[in-house]
Amino acid sequence: MPTWISRVLVVPCLVAGVWIAALPATAAGETERGPAPEAFTLTDERLTESSGLAASSTHPDVYWTHNDSDDAARIFAVDGTTGETVATIDLAGVTARDVEAISLGPDGDLYVADIGDNFDGAWEEVWIYRLPEPAELADATVTPTVHTVRYADGPRNAEALMVHPETGRVYIASKNGDGGGGLYAGPEELSEAEANVFERVADIELEVTDGAFAPDGSRLLLRGYFAARMYAWGEDGQPRRLERRVRVPLQRQGESLTFAGGGRYVMFGSEGPNSPVEPVELEGELLPESVAAEDRAGEEGESGTGEGEEAADGSGDAEKDDEGGMSANAVVVLLVIGAVAVLASRRLPTGGK
Numbered sequence: 017m018p019t020w021i022s023r024v025l026v027v028p029c030l031v032a033g034v035w036i037a038a039l040p041a042t043a044a045g046e047t048e049r050g051p052a053p054e055a056f057t058l059t060d061e062r063l064t065e066s067s068g069l070a071a072s073s074t075h076p077d078v079y080w081t082h083n084d085s086d087d088a089a090r091i092f093a094v095d096g097t098t099g100e101t102v103a104t105i106d107l108a109g110v111t112a113r114d115v116e117a118i119s120l121g122p123d124g125d126l127y128v129a130d131i132g133d134n135f136d137g138a139w140e141e142v143w144i145y146r147l148p149e150p151a152e153l154a155d156a157t158v159t160p161t162v163h164t165v166r167y168a169d170g171p172r173n174a175e176a177l178m179v180h181p182e183t184g185r186v187y188i189a190s191k192n193g194d195g196g197g198g199l200y201a202g203p204e205e206l207s208e209a210e211a212n213v214f215e216r217v218a219d220i221e222l223e224v225t226d227g228a229f230a231p232d233g234s235r236l237l238l239r240g241y242f243a244a245r246m247y248a249w250g251e252d253g254q255p256r257r258l259e260r261r262v263r264v265p266l267q268r269q270g271e272s273l274t275f276a277g278g279g280r281y282v283m284f285g286s287e288g289p290n291s292p293v294e295p296v297e298l299e300g301e302l303l304p305e306s307v308a309a310e311d312r313a314g315e316e317g318e319s320g321t322g323e324g325e326e327a328a329d330g331s332g333d334a335e336k337d338d339e340g341g342m343s344a345n346a347v348v349v350l351l352v353i354g355a356v357a358v359l360a361s362r363r364l365p366t367g368g369k
Contacts, residue, residue, distance in 0.1 A: 056095075081272065084132070116131055124149055127144055267294070
C-alpha cells in the first residue's frame with residue numbers, strides 16, 4: 017500500500033486534473049473581439065479610380081466608394097464579402113468635377129466631396145453633395161443637397177473630407193506635395209444658401225489622400241500614398257499626433273480609408289482597376305478610446321464574473337456541449353497530471369518497508 021505521502025500527492029493531482037478538464041473550451045479561431053473584416057477586391061469594371069471609402073452605418077459589410085475625376089456624378093455600394101457592386105446611386109442636378117472623398121455623418125447622410133483641384137488653386141469654390149444613405153440597396157437617382165465650400169486662406173487642392181461622428185462638423189484636409197497641408201474646419205452647420213468658409217485649424221505634415229474619424233470620434237486617421245498618421249481628437253477640436261505609426265499595406269496608389277469593426281480595424285483602398293481593399297488591425301494607443309475601454313473591461317471581467325453570467329443565461333452548458341466538453345489543452349494537462357501521480361505512487365516507499 018502507498019504511504020500517506022503518496023495519497024497526499026495522488027488525490028489532489030487527480031482532483032485538479034478533473035477540474036481543469038471541466039473548464040469550458042474555446043473553439044478554434046474564436047476570439048472575443050469578433051470576426052475581422054475581410055479583404056476584398058473591387059470587381060466592378062466601372063470602378064477604375066476608387067478615391068474614397070466609407071463603411072455603411074446601415075448595411076453590414078457594405079462600403080460606399082466613387083471614382084476620381086472623369087466620371088459621372090455617382091457613388092457605388094460594394095459588398096465587402098464579395099467585392100461586387102450591389103447598388104449605384106446617380107446624383108441628379110450636379111456635374112462631378114473631381115470627386116475625392118466620401119464620409120458618413122451622425123445624421124445618417126452621405127457627404128460626397130467634389131473638392132479636388134489638380135491645378136493647386138484654380139477653383140475658387142468646390143462642393144459637397146449631401147444625401148441620405150439609402151435604407152435599401154438598389155440602383156437609384158437622387159438629387160443631393162449642394163454645399164458650396166471656400167477656404168479662408170484661398171483655394172487649394174484637397175482629397176480628404178471627414179464628418180465628426182458626434183458633432184457632425186465637417187473637416188477637410190488639404191493636399192500638398194511638399195507635405196505642408198492643413199486641416200480645415202467648416203462652420204458648425206453647413207449652409208445651402210451661401211458659401212461655407214472653412215478655417216485652418218491645424219498643420220498636417222503629410223501629403224493627404226484620405227482621412228476618417230473613428231466611430232466614437234476620439235481618433236482621426238489621415239493617410240498618404242504610403243504612410244498614415246493617427247491623431248487623438250480632443251474636445252477642443254484639435255488633433256494631437258500620436259507617436260505610434262499605423263501600418264499601411266503596400267498598394268498601387270493608396271487613396272482611401274475607412275474605419276471598420278467598430279473602430280478596431282481600418283480598411284485601406286487603392287486606385288486602379290480591380291483594386292484591393294485591405295484591413296489593418298489597430299493596437300495600443302491607436303485604438304479609439306471606446307474600444308480600448310471595452311478591452312480593459314473585458315480583461316477585468318475575466319477574473320471572476322464569467323461563471324456567474326453563464327449560469328444566469330444558461331450559455332455555459334450549451335458552449336461545453338457544442339465544443340465537446342473540454343479543450344485540447346485541458347486534455348494534455350489532465351494526462352500530464354495523471355502521469356505524475358502514477359509515478360509518485362510507484363516510486364514512493366510503501367508502509368511495509
